[in-house]
Amino acid sequence: MTDLLAVSGLTMRFGGLVAVDQVALTMKERQIVSVIGPNGAGKTTIFNCLSGFYKPSGGTVHFRGQAIQGLPGHKIARLGMVRTFQHVRLFKEMTVLENLLVAQHRLLNTNFIAGLLKTPGFRRAEKEGLERAHYWLEKVRLTEFANRTAGNLAYGQQRRLEIARCMASRPELLMLDEPAAGLNPNETDELDRLICDLRDNDGVSVLLIEHDMKLVMGISDHIYVVNQGRPLADGTPGQVQNNAEVIKAYLGEA
Ligand SMILES: Nc1ncnc2c1ncn2[C@@H]1O[C@H](COP(=O)(O)OP(=O)(O)OP(=O)(O)O)[C@@H](O)[C@H]1O
Numbered sequence: 001m002t003d004l005l006a007v008s009g010l011t012m013r014f015g016g017l018v019a020v021d022q023v024a025l026t027m028k029e030r031q032i033v034s035v036i037g038p039n040g041a042g043k044t045t046i047f048n049c050l051s052g053f054y055k056p057s058g059g060t061v062h063f064r065g066q067a068i069q070g071l072p073g074h075k076i077a078r079l080g081m082v083r084t085f086q087h088v089r090l091f092k093e094m095t096v097l098e099n100l101l102v103a104q105h106r107l108l109n110t111n112f113i114a115g116l117l118k119t120p121g122f123r124r125a126e127k128e129g130l131e132r133a134h135y136w137l138e139k140v141r142l143t144e145f146a147n148r149t150a151g152n153l154a155y156g157q158q159r160r161l162e163i164a165r166c167m168a169s170r171p172e173l174l175m176l177d178e179p180a181a182g183l184n185p186n187e188t189d190e191l192d193r194l195i196c197d198l199r200d201n202d203g204v205s206v207l208l209i210e211h212d213m214k215l216v217m218g219i220s221d222h223i224y225v226v227n228q229g230r231p232l233a234d235g236t237p238g239q240v241q242n243n244a245e246v247i248k249a250y251l252g253e254a
Helices: 043-050 073-079 096-102 112-117 121-138 157-170 185-202 213-219 236-241 242-249
Strands: 005-014 017-027 034-038 056-061 082-084 171-179 205-207 221-225 231-237
Touching: 005 043, 005 112, 017 043, 017 221, 034 043, 034 185, 034 213, 043 056, 043 112, 043 171, 043 205, 056 157, 073 082, 082 205, 082 221, 096 121, 096 157, 121 157, 157 171, 157 185, 185 213, 231 236, 231 242
Parallel strands: 017 231, 034 205, 034 221, 082 171, 171 205
Antiparallel strands: 005 017, 005 056, 221 231
16 A cells, blocks of 8 residues: 655755755554654654645655655645644634634635625535534534634634644645644643544544654654654654663753
8 A cells, every 4th residue: 555655865954954864754544653853853844844835955755656845835735735833823813613614715616706606516515614614613622612713712722723724624644743832731631632533533644743742652653753853763652762762862861
Protein backbone atom coordinates (compact mmCIF):
# COMPACT_ATOMS: atom_id res chain seq x y z
CA MET A 1 0.00 0.00 0.00
CA THR A 2 1.30 3.48 -0.84
CA ASP A 3 2.26 5.57 2.17
CA LEU A 4 -0.14 8.40 2.88
CA LEU A 5 2.82 10.71 3.39
CA ALA A 6 6.44 10.04 2.45
CA VAL A 7 9.09 12.65 3.14
CA SER A 8 12.69 12.18 2.12
CA GLY A 9 15.80 14.36 2.45
CA LEU A 10 13.73 17.37 3.51
CA THR A 11 16.02 20.37 3.92
CA MET A 12 15.32 24.04 4.65
CA ARG A 13 18.02 26.70 4.75
CA PHE A 14 17.61 30.28 5.89
CA GLY A 15 20.77 31.98 4.63
CA GLY A 16 23.57 30.16 6.44
CA LEU A 17 21.27 28.43 8.94
CA VAL A 18 20.17 24.89 8.12
CA ALA A 19 16.91 24.73 10.10
CA VAL A 20 15.89 21.33 8.68
CA ASP A 21 18.55 18.92 7.50
CA GLN A 22 17.74 15.71 5.60
CA VAL A 23 14.59 14.83 7.52
CA ALA A 24 12.69 11.72 6.44
CA LEU A 25 9.37 10.42 7.65
CA THR A 26 6.52 8.26 6.46
CA MET A 27 3.01 7.74 7.66
CA LYS A 28 0.20 5.42 6.75
CA GLU A 29 -3.56 5.89 6.76
CA ARG A 30 -5.21 6.18 10.15
CA GLN A 31 -1.96 6.67 12.00
CA ILE A 32 -1.12 9.26 14.61
CA VAL A 33 2.50 10.27 14.07
CA SER A 34 4.35 12.84 16.18
CA VAL A 35 7.41 14.98 15.58
CA ILE A 36 9.16 15.96 18.80
CA GLY A 37 12.40 17.70 19.69
CA PRO A 38 13.77 20.46 21.92
CA ASN A 39 12.92 24.13 21.28
CA GLY A 40 14.30 25.35 17.98
CA ALA A 41 14.82 21.80 16.68
CA GLY A 42 13.04 22.63 13.41
CA LYS A 43 9.61 21.10 14.00
CA THR A 44 7.50 24.05 12.87
CA THR A 45 9.80 24.59 9.91
CA ILE A 46 9.13 20.97 8.88
CA PHE A 47 5.38 21.68 9.10
CA ASN A 48 5.80 24.86 7.08
CA CYS A 49 7.64 22.93 4.37
CA LEU A 50 5.10 20.10 4.28
CA SER A 51 2.07 22.39 4.16
CA GLY A 52 3.41 24.73 1.47
CA PHE A 53 4.10 27.78 3.65
CA TYR A 54 7.79 27.43 2.82
CA LYS A 55 9.31 26.10 -0.36
CA PRO A 56 11.85 23.55 0.90
CA SER A 57 15.47 24.01 -0.18
CA GLY A 58 15.70 20.29 -0.90
CA GLY A 59 14.04 16.90 -0.59
CA THR A 60 10.79 15.34 -1.68
CA VAL A 61 7.31 15.16 -0.17
CA HIS A 62 4.80 12.67 -1.56
CA PHE A 63 1.17 12.72 -0.51
CA ARG A 64 -0.68 9.61 -1.70
CA GLY A 65 2.18 9.05 -4.14
CA GLN A 66 1.95 12.53 -5.63
CA ALA A 67 4.97 14.86 -5.37
CA ILE A 68 3.81 18.02 -3.60
CA GLN A 69 7.05 19.69 -2.48
CA GLY A 70 7.04 23.34 -3.47
CA LEU A 71 3.29 23.51 -4.19
CA PRO A 72 1.51 26.51 -2.64
CA GLY A 73 -0.40 25.98 0.60
CA HIS A 74 -3.89 26.28 -0.89
CA LYS A 75 -3.16 23.52 -3.42
CA ILE A 76 -1.83 21.21 -0.71
CA ALA A 77 -4.93 21.93 1.41
CA ARG A 78 -7.14 21.15 -1.57
CA LEU A 79 -5.39 17.78 -1.95
CA GLY A 80 -6.44 16.95 1.61
CA MET A 81 -3.59 18.01 3.89
CA VAL A 82 -4.62 20.74 6.30
CA ARG A 83 -2.98 22.23 9.38
CA THR A 84 -3.46 24.27 12.49
CA PHE A 85 -0.97 26.82 13.75
CA GLN A 86 0.90 27.28 17.01
CA HIS A 87 -1.09 30.48 17.50
CA VAL A 88 -4.82 30.16 16.92
CA ARG A 89 -5.87 31.50 13.54
CA LEU A 90 -9.62 31.93 13.23
CA PHE A 91 -11.86 34.51 11.58
CA LYS A 92 -12.33 36.17 14.95
CA GLU A 93 -15.04 38.62 13.82
CA MET A 94 -17.19 35.82 12.41
CA THR A 95 -19.41 33.51 14.40
CA VAL A 96 -18.35 30.01 15.30
CA LEU A 97 -20.78 28.59 12.73
CA GLU A 98 -19.59 30.97 10.00
CA ASN A 99 -16.01 29.83 10.60
CA LEU A 100 -17.09 26.28 9.85
CA LEU A 101 -19.04 27.28 6.74
CA VAL A 102 -16.16 29.28 5.30
CA ALA A 103 -13.87 26.30 5.86
CA GLN A 104 -15.95 24.25 3.45
CA HIS A 105 -15.55 26.69 0.62
CA ARG A 106 -13.45 24.29 -1.46
CA LEU A 107 -16.08 21.56 -1.14
CA LEU A 108 -19.10 23.59 -2.20
CA ASN A 109 -19.63 22.69 -5.81
CA THR A 110 -21.22 25.97 -6.69
CA ASN A 111 -20.55 28.96 -8.85
CA PHE A 112 -21.62 32.57 -8.80
CA ILE A 113 -24.58 32.11 -11.15
CA ALA A 114 -25.80 29.04 -9.22
CA GLY A 115 -25.64 31.11 -6.05
CA LEU A 116 -27.50 34.02 -7.65
CA LEU A 117 -30.26 31.78 -8.99
CA LYS A 118 -30.33 29.54 -5.90
CA THR A 119 -30.42 26.43 -8.10
CA PRO A 120 -31.39 23.08 -6.51
CA GLY A 121 -27.71 22.04 -6.61
CA PHE A 122 -26.74 25.19 -4.73
CA ARG A 123 -29.43 24.69 -2.08
CA ARG A 124 -28.39 21.06 -1.59
CA ALA A 125 -24.73 22.03 -1.18
CA GLU A 126 -25.73 24.74 1.30
CA LYS A 127 -27.78 22.28 3.33
CA GLU A 128 -25.00 19.71 3.39
CA GLY A 129 -22.51 22.39 4.42
CA LEU A 130 -24.72 23.39 7.31
CA GLU A 131 -25.21 19.78 8.40
CA ARG A 132 -21.47 19.18 8.32
CA ALA A 133 -20.84 22.34 10.34
CA HIS A 134 -23.28 21.15 13.01
CA TYR A 135 -21.69 17.70 13.08
CA TRP A 136 -18.33 19.28 13.89
CA LEU A 137 -19.80 21.72 16.40
CA GLU A 138 -21.20 18.79 18.31
CA LYS A 139 -17.98 16.81 18.06
CA VAL A 140 -15.95 19.61 19.66
CA ARG A 141 -18.71 20.57 22.11
CA LEU A 142 -19.40 24.02 20.73
CA THR A 143 -23.03 23.64 19.62
CA GLU A 144 -24.32 26.08 22.22
CA PHE A 145 -21.76 28.67 21.04
CA ALA A 146 -22.66 28.42 17.33
CA ASN A 147 -23.73 32.06 17.08
CA ARG A 148 -21.05 33.51 19.31
CA THR A 149 -18.26 35.56 17.75
CA ALA A 150 -15.21 33.28 17.53
CA GLY A 151 -12.93 35.90 19.09
CA ASN A 152 -15.08 35.85 22.24
CA LEU A 153 -14.62 32.14 22.93
CA ALA A 154 -12.35 30.98 25.74
CA TYR A 155 -8.87 29.95 24.59
CA GLY A 156 -9.49 26.20 24.86
CA GLN A 157 -12.73 26.57 22.88
CA GLN A 158 -10.91 28.50 20.15
CA ARG A 159 -8.40 25.68 19.86
CA ARG A 160 -11.21 23.14 19.49
CA LEU A 161 -12.90 25.33 16.89
CA GLU A 162 -9.65 25.43 14.94
CA ILE A 163 -9.57 21.65 14.78
CA ALA A 164 -13.25 21.55 13.79
CA ARG A 165 -12.60 24.13 11.10
CA CYS A 166 -9.84 21.96 9.62
CA MET A 167 -12.01 18.85 9.83
CA ALA A 168 -14.97 20.56 8.13
CA SER A 169 -12.88 20.71 4.96
CA ARG A 170 -12.71 16.88 5.09
CA PRO A 171 -8.94 16.38 5.05
CA GLU A 172 -7.21 13.03 4.89
CA LEU A 173 -4.25 14.31 6.87
CA LEU A 174 -4.62 16.72 9.76
CA MET A 175 -1.46 18.47 10.93
CA LEU A 176 -1.60 19.88 14.46
CA ASP A 177 1.10 22.30 15.62
CA GLU A 178 1.27 22.21 19.42
CA PRO A 179 -2.48 21.76 19.97
CA ALA A 180 -2.06 21.33 23.74
CA ALA A 181 -0.11 24.57 24.25
CA GLY A 182 -1.95 26.72 26.79
CA LEU A 183 -4.53 24.04 27.68
CA ASN A 184 -5.15 22.91 31.25
CA PRO A 185 -4.81 19.19 32.13
CA ASN A 186 -8.55 18.51 31.69
CA GLU A 187 -8.59 20.19 28.30
CA THR A 188 -5.47 18.23 27.30
CA ASP A 189 -7.20 14.96 28.26
CA GLU A 190 -10.16 16.00 26.17
CA LEU A 191 -7.84 16.80 23.27
CA ASP A 192 -6.29 13.34 23.64
CA ARG A 193 -9.72 11.74 23.27
CA LEU A 194 -10.69 14.03 20.39
CA ILE A 195 -7.57 13.19 18.35
CA CYS A 196 -8.13 9.44 18.84
CA ASP A 197 -11.80 9.88 17.95
CA LEU A 198 -10.86 11.69 14.72
CA ARG A 199 -8.59 8.82 13.75
CA ASP A 200 -10.94 6.00 14.81
CA ASN A 201 -14.32 7.38 13.72
CA ASP A 202 -13.61 10.01 11.09
CA GLY A 203 -10.79 8.11 9.38
CA VAL A 204 -8.28 10.94 9.40
CA SER A 205 -4.52 10.58 9.93
CA VAL A 206 -2.86 12.99 12.30
CA LEU A 207 0.64 14.45 12.20
CA LEU A 208 1.40 16.14 15.48
CA ILE A 209 4.02 18.51 16.86
CA GLU A 210 3.75 18.64 20.62
CA HIS A 211 5.77 19.33 23.74
CA ASP A 212 3.33 17.63 26.12
CA MET A 213 5.03 14.24 26.43
CA LYS A 214 2.12 12.59 28.24
CA LEU A 215 -0.12 13.37 25.27
CA VAL A 216 2.49 12.37 22.68
CA MET A 217 3.43 9.09 24.38
CA GLY A 218 -0.20 8.21 24.99
CA ILE A 219 -1.58 8.58 21.47
CA SER A 220 1.25 8.22 18.94
CA ASP A 221 1.64 5.15 16.74
CA HIS A 222 5.10 6.35 15.76
CA ILE A 223 7.37 9.21 16.86
CA TYR A 224 10.13 11.04 15.01
CA VAL A 225 12.67 12.95 17.06
CA VAL A 226 14.58 15.88 15.56
CA ASN A 227 17.43 17.78 17.14
CA GLN A 228 19.09 20.87 15.69
CA GLY A 229 17.27 20.24 12.41
CA ARG A 230 18.52 16.70 12.03
CA PRO A 231 16.72 13.38 12.52
CA LEU A 232 17.82 11.86 15.82
CA ALA A 233 15.67 8.78 16.30
CA ASP A 234 12.28 7.31 15.52
CA GLY A 235 10.15 4.47 16.79
CA THR A 236 7.24 3.58 19.00
CA PRO A 237 6.70 5.67 22.15
CA GLY A 238 8.44 2.96 24.21
CA GLN A 239 11.45 2.83 21.90
CA VAL A 240 11.84 6.61 21.80
CA GLN A 241 11.46 7.05 25.56
CA ASN A 242 14.28 4.59 26.20
CA ASN A 243 16.63 5.89 23.52
CA ALA A 244 19.83 7.22 25.13
CA GLU A 245 20.38 9.83 22.37
CA VAL A 246 16.87 11.19 22.86
CA ILE A 247 17.29 11.40 26.63
CA LYS A 248 20.58 13.24 26.13
CA ALA A 249 19.04 15.72 23.65
CA TYR A 250 16.26 16.57 26.09
CA LEU A 251 18.15 16.55 29.33
CA GLY A 252 21.68 17.43 28.21
CA GLU A 253 24.77 15.56 29.36
CA ALA A 254 24.53 14.17 32.90
N1 LIG B 1 11.62 32.27 8.68
C1 LIG B 1 12.76 32.01 9.31
N2 LIG B 1 13.89 32.72 9.06
C2 LIG B 1 15.06 32.45 9.70
N3 LIG B 1 15.19 31.46 10.62
C3 LIG B 1 14.12 30.74 10.92
C4 LIG B 1 12.84 30.95 10.29
N4 LIG B 1 11.95 30.06 10.81
C5 LIG B 1 12.63 29.32 11.69
N5 LIG B 1 13.92 29.72 11.76
C6 LIG B 1 14.97 29.13 12.61
O1 LIG B 1 14.97 27.73 12.36
C7 LIG B 1 15.24 27.02 13.57
C8 LIG B 1 14.10 26.03 13.84
O2 LIG B 1 12.95 26.76 14.24
P1 LIG B 1 11.53 26.07 14.42
O3 LIG B 1 10.56 27.15 14.79
O4 LIG B 1 11.20 25.24 13.24
O5 LIG B 1 11.78 25.12 15.68
P2 LIG B 1 10.73 24.33 16.56
O6 LIG B 1 11.31 22.96 16.76
O7 LIG B 1 9.39 24.40 15.97
O8 LIG B 1 10.79 25.15 17.93
P3 LIG B 1 9.70 25.32 19.10
O9 LIG B 1 9.54 23.98 19.74
O10 LIG B 1 10.35 26.31 20.00
O11 LIG B 1 8.44 25.85 18.45
C9 LIG B 1 15.42 28.05 14.67
O12 LIG B 1 16.80 28.30 14.81
C10 LIG B 1 14.71 29.27 14.10
O13 LIG B 1 15.24 30.46 14.62
